[in-house]
Amino acid sequence: MKRSLAGLATALVAGLVLTACGGGGGDPLSNGSGGSAQPAGPIRIGSAAFPENTLLAQIYGQALQAKGVQVEVLPPIASREAYFPGLRDGSLDLVPEYTGVLLQYLDKDATAKAPDEVYAALQGVVPQGLTVLEKSSAENKxxxxxxxxxxxxxxxxxxxxxxxxxxxxxxxxxxxxxxxxxxxxxxxxxxxxxxxxxxxxxxxxxxxxxxxxxxxxxxxxxxxxxxxxxxxxxxxLEDPENNFAAQNVVPLINTAKATDQVKEVLNGISAKLTTQALLDLNAQLGGPDKPNPDTVAKEWLTANGLV
Missing domain, CATH: 3.40.190.120 (Osmoprotection protein (prox); domain 2)
Structure with missing residues (x-):
């Protein structure tokens, strides 16, 4: 995740701000390893300007909100070249990313192609202050x-x-x-x-x-x-020489906002997200009923026991 609803998804998400002021210590997802349950200030969630990525931002935002984390889902931002500076300067805190293209963006000489190799290489080049959480099996190349x-x-x-x-x-x-x-x-x-x-x-x-x-x-x-x-x-067309590396969906987050609770929520999403799920979600977005991305996100989270 995609075509016909790009403009609609952008307009809908542009007007959406998710907020929740829930408290921290008693949250069932806190793993007790010492991280605070609530990050300081809202987690500002961005996305690239295509429906699948916008939908993933909604999935992240709604799942975090359901656990009492304060979030803001911001309007989609054209491309990685446009939104990545926001992650560096702190105006964005979290985006749904794809391992292979993010690795190539950060290291133009990267040669890793297989999913685990790409993920390991990516962990080594992510700038200080940012963290990649667990990758999903879902892949969109x-x-x-x-x-x-x-x-x-x-x-x-x-x-x-x-x-x-x-x-x-x-x-x-x-x-x-x-x-x-x-x-x-x-x-x-x-x-x-x-x-x-x-x-x-x-x-x-x-x-x-x-x-x-x-x-x-x-x-x-x-x-x-x-x-x-x-x-x-x-x-x-098939890509037998692997020009396009593995592209697993992964949360990229401001390290300061990655509390134990936040990590567990986002890693739980990655554990459930598959390539077939992406295909199904994109098909729903482009279906005859043209549902809102926030509705599709909520239905998927509910069906997978994540809210």
């Missing part, structure tokens, strides 16, 4: 996606199968994908694939889907948990 017609015409199952024809294809994706190490530079280096042109669109949103569907672009960056891939008959 970037993928090079083409239409079924393009896949059949070029007999392409993998990104490498495009190499001979990349010079004829226009690629679409978010602006930052053009320069990220595992974006266009990585595809060029790993697969020898240099596209004819790059079109800056949105973060796996309706602009990208529409451009791929109408032929404005012939290949695009979409997320593997995006239900519009299947809905439109698109093909997510």
């Amino acid at each position: 970037d993928a090079v996606v083409v239409t079924r017609e393009t896949a059949d015409r070029l007999q392409a199952r993998t990104i490498g199968d495009l190499a001979a024809n990349c010079g004829e294809l226009v690629f679409g994706g978010p602006p930052e994908f053009q320069t990220r190490p595992d974006g266009i530079p990585g595809i060029q280096q790993t697969y020898g694939c240099s596209f004819k042109e790059y079109r800056s669109l949105d973060v796996g949103g309706p602009l990208t889907v529409a451009a791929l569907r109408d032929g404005t672009v012939q290949a695009a960056d979409l997320f593997t948990t995006d239900p519009t891939i299947e809905a439109n008959g698109f093909v997510a």
Whole structure:
């Protein structure tokens, strides 16, 4: 987690502030290891500006609020390049992150690809004052996606199968994908694939889907948990050389706000969150009823005994 509700999710979350003034010491999730039950001040939760990440921020916020922790869920912020400085300066305290792309953002020379290797490497490069909590098994990776017609015409199952024809294809994706190490530079280096042109669109949103569907672009960056891939008959090309590293969902938090209680709540979410859950949650967001992200978050938390 995704496309058609990006704007709606942004608008809804922009207007939402979750607050709770519950006390600390008697909370059942406090593990008694010495950390205070309540962090000082509210935990300010941010997210990237695409529905899945916005929804994850809601899940974090509602679960913490249910345990008496004061939180504020802030409006989505375009991309990692835009929100990460807020984590460094303290204007943000918590975001749902993805291990592989966060590692590459922090260490452009990182080579880890497998889930545990990526997570271990990430723990070693997270700046002082920030902490990654336990990673979930849920994974949402970037993928090079083409239409079924393009896949059949070029007999392409993998990104490498495009190499001979990349010079004829226009690629679409978010602006930052053009320069990220595992974006266009990585595809060029790993697969020898240099596209004819790059079109800056949105973060796996309706602009990208529409451009791929109408032929404005012939290949695009979409997320593997995006239900519009299947809905439109698109093909997510295989990545046998692992240009895209493991991308497990993980809470990234201000260390000062990571009390024992907060860690236990967030780690409990990670223990329950699976890739299939992300697929199901994204499908709900894009369903005909178009439910609010906060409603979808509450239903998932309730179903999993987390509130």
